Amino acid sequence: MDPAEQQYWLDQVAYLVDELDPVPAGLVERAQFAVAIEDIDAEVELEAALWLDQRSLVGVRGGGPGTITFFVGDLTVMVNVTRTGECHRIDGWLVPAGEHGVEVRVADHETSSTTADEGGRFVLTEVPRGTTQILIRMNGGRPRTVVTPTVVL
């Protein structure tokens, strides 16, 4: 391939990078929100959880209700989101169970928080809609905070 042709194909890759597969709209803002966590204790390990099964999430990401699951290490968190008027009700279940602190951060709103019961269940009502991140502050044993990526609920 001569240099001109190399440049042509490199330009095609540049087009692909910029136009066909650009950074998704709002990702920068969501990432900025995700790291703007208050009360981060340097002594407490911070772990980023993952949403399980991206494909079933499409509806949730699009703002509809549904069940979502996220996990990190041995911890699995199932969350059921129900629309209640302008807000959401969030029913969650931590496995393994533990009386851990649960916080739901929504951009431009107060953080909602609660504590899971001994069976690992928690409920938060009147959670505002918007860019949302869930934090689980795990007590007992090695203290750690699990944070989820933000999603638009």
Next chain:
Amino acid sequence: MTELHTVGTNPPWEGLAGSERYAACMIAARDGDKRALDVLIAELTPLVWHVARGTGLDHGTAEDVVQSVWLALLRHLERLSEPRALAGWLITTTRREANRVRQRMAAQTELLPEYAEQLPSGDPLPETLMLRGERDDKLWAAFRKLPERCQMLLRLTVLAGRAEYREVAAALGMPHGSIGPTRGRCLKSLRGLYEDGDGAR
């Protein structure tokens, strides 16, 4: 979305570019300046995104990995000994995080077989791409057929050629403006796959 911090002086990274700018941001972020972290996220997310996508992750998972990488930076602010090497650290961390995600997804799907049933069997992931026409489809299809190593190298070559990512070139040992034999072969493969077109292999 972030709080407005009003500080009497100009931010220390103002007027700086490239690795100097990122190093100034890192130092300010360590001192608790949240704007500094926001600047890094705004300016370097394209790099993290294209590395994540270059590993072959689907759109949604790549979005999550981008956020995990920035959370990892938050955790490592104090420990990252060389703030000038940020781009290199981001590339390495994104690749590692992408691999971890793949392993964890696979393990979790095994643990919870009911989730596996929901997955479409072997179909390509629905991509939310900005494909505008046949030519775009063809280019994208050809690119995705390249070995992952080539996809990553070509994406990074494009970014490294830009002023704001000059340090990416350094991190990868790419002399500026050079294509090199491996990149040349990747471009040639891309041309070949594009010309075959129409799903032919």
